[in-house]
Amino acid sequence: MKKYADALDDNGKQELIYFLQSRTKEMKAPVRVIDEIQEQKHKDGLVCPHCVSHSVVRFGKYVIQTRTGEINRQRYRCKSCSQTFNDLTNTPLQRTRRPHLWVRFIECMIEGFSLRKCAEILNDEISYVTLFYWRHKILSALKQIPIESFQGIVEMDETYFLYSEKGKRDITERKPRKRGGKAKYRGISNDQICVLVARDRQKMTYSGVLGRGRIRTSKLDEVISDHLSESNVLCTDSWRAFSSYARKKGLVHYRFKSDGKQRVKGVYHIQNVNNYHSRLKRWIDRFNGVATKYLQHYLAWFRYLDSKEYENTMSNKKSMLVTSCLFTVTFTNVGLRQCDVAI
Ligand SMILES: [Zn+2]
Numbered sequence: 001m002k003k004y005a006d007a008l009d010d011n012g013k014q015e016l017i018y019f020l021q022s023r024t025k026e027m028k029a030p031v032r033v034i035d036e037i038q039e040q041k042h043k044d045g046l047v048c049p050h051c052v053s054h055s056v057v058r059f060g061k062y063v064i065q066t067r068t069g070e071i072n073r074q075r076y077r078c079k080s081c082s083q084t085f086n087d088l089t090n091t092p093l094q095r096t097r098r099p100h101l102w103v104r105f106i107e108c109m110i111e112g113f114s115l116r117k118c119a120e121i122l123n124d125e126i127s128y129v130t131l132f133y134w135r136h137k138i139l140s141a142l143k144q145i146p147i148e149s150f151q152g153i154v155e156m157d158e159t160y161f162l163y164s165e166k167g168k169r170d171i172t173e174r175k176p177r178k179r180g181g182k183a184k185y186r187g188i189s190n191d192q193i194c195v196l197v198a199r200d201r202q203k204m205t206y207s208g209v210l211g212r213g214r215i216r217t218s219k220l221d222e223v224i225s226d227h228l229s230e231s232n233v234l235c236t237d238s239w240r241a242f243s244s245y246a247r248k249k250g251l252v253h254y255r256f257k258s259d260g261k262q263r264v265k266g267v268y269h270i271q272n273v274n275n276y277h278s279r280l281k282r283w284i285d286r287f288n289g290v291a292t293k294y295l296q297h298y299l300a301w302f303r304y305l306d307s308k309e310y311e312n313t314m315s316n317k318k319s320m321l322v323t324s325c326l327f328t329v330t331f332t333n334v335g336l337r338q339c340d341v342a343i
Helices: 002-006 010-041 099-111 115-121 128-142 217-227 240-249 271-285 292-307 314-324 333-338
Strands: 056-066 069-078 084-086 153-162 192-200 205-212 233-237 252-256
Touching: 010 099, 010 314, 099 115, 099 128, 099 314, 115 128, 128 292, 128 314, 128 333, 153 271, 192 217, 192 271, 192 292, 205 217, 205 271, 205 292, 217 240, 233 240, 240 252, 271 292
Parallel strands: 153 233, 233 252
Antiparallel strands: 056 069, 069 084, 153 192, 192 205
């Protein structure tokens, strides 16, 4: 092999270097990701994940076996609660023995592949049932990415998803509806789940599940008020919950009727948020209906991908994996399946 490389001219050698780099990138990535997680996680110093004490010391190394051999990782001990931890404690990657597969799984998540397709891409090394938990561990972290205060004009609009108990085996309320299906009633009923999206012109986005049925002022107040101030200008459709909310908060408010006759008043409109809704609905369609109890996770997933413009680059993959490990994720597999959101 060396002989062959030697016989190449300069261009050929350069090409070979690029080729080898492109083939080894994936293998080197997990190690670099771990280093990045360590740095980001402890940027304010070492903190105990169990009791939040800063009184932490390094406590030897531990060894994990991976496909490429043994890896030594740092362990820490908290002097306050005496418990030990490592850089991945309470993260989606806790106790993983397959760091190299996570990078590829993240790639699949950026592409929005089904779990079966993910399993296929990972050469069936991991069952799609396990990948289901991997997916939700990542989403449970992404859900926690905080949003800052909105600036200037804020477009706000609600959209609805049909209530779904997809995946639940003993549905008592009524027969399961296959693949989305139709609501029992026309218009907005308790069969529909309200999702609010608010977005400013810097693209800062809130998207959250508000509950069953029509949007209510009190709920609006509860979820959005922390992010708004008197300096914001609201643009919404003409639903009365928005008007009463704006009045109550003393916010300047522009309303746009859903008949679409007047869609724009100068710089004021709700087209960005409406486009966001369309992208969201189109993207979520691929899952053939999402169980309502997981809807918030899918909203977080979409919000993240939309902010990264769906680009499956090495840097996006890395930052998605690193970001996911900066938040505490402690749910058990059983806990996730039983998870019941208050809807
Ligand atoms: Zn502690």
